[in-house]
Amino acid sequence: MRRLSPGIVLGLAAVALLGAQPRPSGDAEFTTAESAIRAGMQKAGIPGAAVAVVVGDRVVWTKGFGVANADTQAPVTPDTLFQIGSVTKSFTAAALLTAASEGRLALDRPVSTYVKGLAPCVGAPTLSQLLSHTGGLIDEPDEYGPQGEEGLGAYPRTWTGEYCMLPPGRAFSYSNAGYALAGLALQEVEGRPFADVMRARVLAPLGMTRTTFRPTEAMTWPLAVGHRTNKDGAFEVVRPLANDARLWPAGTLYSSANEMARFVVALMNDGRVDGKPVLSAGVAVKMREVSVEIPTTGERYGQGQFLPYDGAGHGGTMTGYVATYGIDPRNRIGTVVLTNGDGADPSGLQREARNAGLEVLIRAGSAMSGTTPPGAGGVTPPPLAESQAEWHVGRYSNPRRFTVDVVRNGTALTLRRFGRDSPMTYVGPGRFTVVLPRGGTETIAFGYGRDGRADYLQMNVWALARVPDPKP
Numbered sequence: 001m002r003r004l005s006p007g008i009v010l011g012l013a014a015v016a017l018l019g020a021q022p023r024p025s026g027d028a029e030f031t032t033a034e035s036a037i038r039a040g041m042q043k044a045g046i047p048g049a050a051v052a053v054v055v056g057d058r059v060v061w062t063k064g065f066g067v068a069n070a071d072t073q074a075p076v077t078p079d080t081l082f083q084i085g086s087v088t089k090s091f092t093a094a095a096l097l098t099a100a101s102e103g104r105l106a107l108d109r110p111v112s113t114y115v116k117g118l119a120p121c122v123g124a125p126t127l128s129q130l131l132s133h134t135g136g137l138i139d140e141p142d143e144y145g146p147q148g149e150e151g152l153g154a155y156p157r158t159w160t161g162e163y164c165m166l167p168p169g170r171a172f173s174y175s176n177a178g179y180a181l182a183g184l185a186l187q188e189v190e191g192r193p194f195a196d197v198m199r200a201r202v203l204a205p206l207g208m209t210r211t212t213f214r215p216t217e218a219m220t221w222p223l224a225v226g227h228r229t230n231k232d233g234a235f236e237v238v239r240p241l242a243n244d245a246r247l248w249p250a251g252t253l254y255s256s257a258n259e260m261a262r263f264v265v266a267l268m269n270d271g272r273v274d275g276k277p278v279l280s281a282g283v284a285v286k287m288r289e290v291s292v293e294i295p296t297t298g299e300r301y302g303q304g305q306f307l308p309y310d311g312a313g314h315g316g317t318m319t320g321y322v323a324t325y326g327i328d329p330r331n332r333i334g335t336v337v338l339t340n341g342d343g344a345d346p347s348g349l350q351r352e353a354r355n356a357g358l359e360v361l362i363r364a365g366s367a368m369s370g371t372t373p374p375g376a377g378g379v380t381p382p383p384l385a386e387s388q389a390e391w392h393v394g395r396y397s398n399p400r401r402f403t404v405d406v407v408r409n410g411t412a413l414t415l416r417r418f419g420r421d422s423p424m425t426y427v428g429p430g431r432f433t434v435v436l437p438r439g440g441t442e443t444i445a446f447g448y449g450r451d452g453r454a455d456y457l458q459m460n461v462w463a464l465a466r467v468p469d470p471k472p
Contacts, residue, residue, distance in 0.1 A: 064257070091202055415434050
């Protein structure tokens with residue numbers, strides 16, 4: 001369950017502004033967008049995609065493009081199921097927040113209150129910290145694993161202190177393990193399998209009748225299989241399908257553009273769909289409340305949602321799939337984009353479609369003007385002193401994700417990762433930038449302990465704890 005890159009979420013999902021004015025004529029108003037989407041799919045290497053646009057409390061457009069399976073050439077429709085990867089986290093958060101609103105559990109209590117048999121440090125984070133990725137646990141990136149649903153209950157009870165990277169609340173660090181543990185707490189409280197809990201609490205009330213965690217159920221509906229590009233540049237089906245029942249609360253939900261659109265309607269309308277309350281009042285607002293700032297990406301995180309400036313949403317990938325949804329609260333627009341190409345970047349498709357949507361908004365005269373995000377601009381900081389450079393030197397690790405080294409020569413610091421040395425440019429207290437091989441820069445941030453030395457490094461959405469220096 002890899003997390004979608006911040007840039008895609010910040011784009012507010014491809015067609016974010018396509019439907020700002022509902023049109024009774026349906027798809028005819030989106031002809032230009034359709035052409036742009038098809039061209040973008042070809043450029044990005046996406047065999048199939050499904051798109052939905054929500055305006056206010058209505059779904060104004062859904063459309064399938066390309067093929068669900070390169071072997072059979074079955075077409076994608078708005079009802080075709082895709083794996084949605086880490087978008088699943090928004091559903092898991094909604095379910096826990098709903099249970100909390102009914103008094104079934106308390107988000108501010110340690111997870112060990114509800115899940116017995118955990119290692120002490122694994123059981124220490126609160127449910128709220130797990131849902132906001134501040135529980136201090138390492139990430140668990142597995143996509144292939146046991147199929148038995150009993151694995152969700154058994155697996156976290158095998159976790160040792162290795163899983164406890166930082167004290168709870170210390171830093172934001174994206175963690176599939178944390179979400180699996182939060183989902184297990186809900187399963188324990190409800191006393192039935194997690195997939196059944198999710199159906200009862202979220203999916204059935206929303207009318208998402210085909211959305212499911214279970215592969216053997218998903219395969220009974222039209223299903224888009226994942227694809228990768230082979231050495232000849234042709235799409236080939238990913239076999240086997242990624243699945244690990246131990247981590248279902250963090251990813252692997254199957255859904256369609258039509259059914260995802262109903263979830264987006266609920267998130268934009270305080271839990272109401274078709275004018276009826278289906279999620280507890282206040283849950284959608286709670287999901288959008290800022291829990292933590294992410295110093296490296298310019299985003300924030302709530303409970304199950306990334307919060308780019310003036311927006312909300314989540315993205316995710318599984319082997320063979322990329323999915324995202326976004327909400328633009330200023331224009332009351334929500335979008336869903338589901339694709340079945342491994343590692344595909346739909347941002348070009350999103351950009352072209354968004355441009356088409358802007359023309360619709362401009363003609364209607366209803367677009368809200370944008371403003372500059374807080375923190376834009378700044379001044380050049382003074383150089384880093386040699387003594388301060390030493391504070392950062394060391395090895396940093398999120399054991400099942402990344403291990404990197406920071407080394408120095410005088411006051412110059414270098415980030416050593418993935419077999420490449422990248423000079424680090426000081427841009428302010430605790431902040432550095434490095435140049436990326438593909439162009440552009442990435443922010444690297446540090447947190448500091450009581451002795452003044454860095455005790456963790458933040459890289460993209462992951463924290464990496466400093467590895468203790470070897471004893472002499």
